Amino acid sequence: MTHNDNDAVKALDLLLEEERELLLAGEIDRIEEVLNAKETLIETLSSIDRNEVQGLETLQAKLMRNQSLLDGALQGIRRTSARLATLRKVRRTLETYTESGRKQTIDAQVTRKLERRA
Numbered sequence: 466m467t468h469n470d471n472d473a474v475k476a477l478d479l480l481l482e483e484e485r486e487l488l489l490a491g492e493i494d495r496i497e498e499v500l501n502a503k504e505t506l507i508e509t510l511s512s513i514d515r516n517e518v519q520g521l522e523t524l525q526a527k528l529m530r531n532q533s534l535l536d537g538a539l540q541g542i543r544r545t546s547a548r549l550a551t552l553r554k555v556r557r558t559l560e561t562y563t564e565s566g567r568k569q570t571i572d573a574q575v576t577r578k579l580e581r582r583a
Contacts, residue, residue, distance in 0.1 A: 474520050477506040481527040488534040493542075496535075 484499045559571040
């Protein structure tokens, strides 16, 4: 393993730690810049012999850990989006049941008016 390869392993290790910190802090908007740097380092490491590189198991564990955190963040975003869509729908419509037990939707008409006071 060359000095350059060792530097790439250390740089990726530090980058994975930074990515973890960002995910735990909820700073999703900064993840893209980390992903671009991570891809470059992974490409660099993929060209060398795995038997020559020490610390790949640690990097792989960190990659899997961060992927799990990212999956959780995405799941949270999807759930929040679905909840907000439901809340918007509730504000626009009212769902009730008729006497026969059928679902009935009543569209709410939102009127916005500006009230001026002297």
